[in-house]
Amino acid sequence: MSRPTALVTGAAGGIGGATACRLAAEGFDLLLADRAEASAIEASVREFGGRARCVVLDVQDAAHVTRTLGELDRRVGGVDAVVCSHGIGGRIAPFAEFTDEEFREIVSVNLIGVGNVLRAAAAVMAPRGSGRIVTVSSVAGKEGNPGSVAYSASKAGVIGMTKSLARELGPKGVLINCVTPGATDTPLVRGHGGQNVSYVVDRTPLGRMAQPEEVAAAIAWLVSEDCTFTSGAVLDVSGGRASY
Numbered sequence: 001m002s003r004p005t006a007l008v009t010g011a012a013g014g015i016g017g018a019t020a021c022r023l024a025a026e027g028f029d030l031l032l033a034d035r036a037e038a039s040a041i042e043a044s045v046r047e048f049g050g051r052a053r054c055v056v057l058d059v060q061d062a063a064h065v066t067r068t069l070g071e072l073d074r075r076v077g078g079v080d081a082v083v084c085s086h087g088i089g090g091r092i093a094p095f096a097e098f099t100d101e102e103f104r105e106i107v108s109v110n111l112i113g114v115g116n117v118l119r120a121a122a123a124v125m126a127p128r129g130s131g132r133i134v135t136v137s138s139v140a141g142k143e144g145n146p147g148s149v150a151y152s153a154s155k156a157g158v159i160g161m162t163k164s165l166a167r168e169l170g171p172k173g174v175l176i177n178c179v180t181p182g183a184t185d186t187p188l189v190r191g192h193g194g195q196n197v198s199y200v201v202d203r204t205p206l207g208r209m210a211q212p213e214e215v216a217a218a219i220a221w222l223v224s225e226d227c228t229f230t231s232g233a234v235l236d237v238s239g240g241r242a243s244y
Helices: 014-025 039-047 062-076 100-128 149-172 194-202 212-222
Strands: 005-009 029-034 052-056 081-084 131-136 174-181 234-237
Touching: 005 014, 005 062, 014 029, 014 039, 014 081, 014 212, 029 039, 029 062, 039 052, 062 100, 081 100, 100 131, 100 149, 100 174, 131 149, 131 212, 149 174, 149 234, 174 212, 212 234
Parallel strands: 005 029, 005 081, 029 052, 081 131, 131 174, 174 234
Antiparallel strands: none
16 A cells, blocks of 8 residues: 655754654654755664655745646645645734834745645645645744744734635545644744744643644644544644633
8 A cells, every 4th residue: 555645844944854754653754845955864764664755846936836746746646735834933022113124924834835845736626525634833923922923923914814725625535624823943943033932832721832743732732633524623732821
């Protein structure tokens, strides 16, 4: 029996890399997409028994995303799962101090970039009548974080896209869900400094950051064969921080 194939964007990042390894352990072959080579993760995936292929992908280029995903889909005989785990945080600062370029880049990568991947995934999965898609948003998309207005807005948009697409794709046999991690112990979060880490940890009932592997575990269930009647859901992985 052939192994299913999953495409993970942002595979060179903390959550993306952990997800790739978890899916490999669950029996998937991996397509590792990032704007830089994800060769370090490729080696880790192989340790879990999965085949891996690295793809340099600019999620902001819609035509490139559509062409690349279509070619990969044909090459592997069908991409079974897509995980959109790419994203950037931007600096922590009052919104009035953000430049136009900073604001547009965050929205372009985190929201429009996810939208580009979702459109391409829908185009190859819907005609087949099957597929699993997971988007990675953030608890900031639910509650907002001071100093992260653009990031919070972009992540809220990901939640909205996921819920809307679940209504479109459900009748076609494609399930799409969203995970909303709280602060996760990744280079992106650590890069914001100790004061920001303390802010989010102090507001987390479990009193710590999540590990990337904990978020990956939630994603793995959402793309598994056990997930058969869950679509349009927002799965909170925030240590109890989110109130809804």
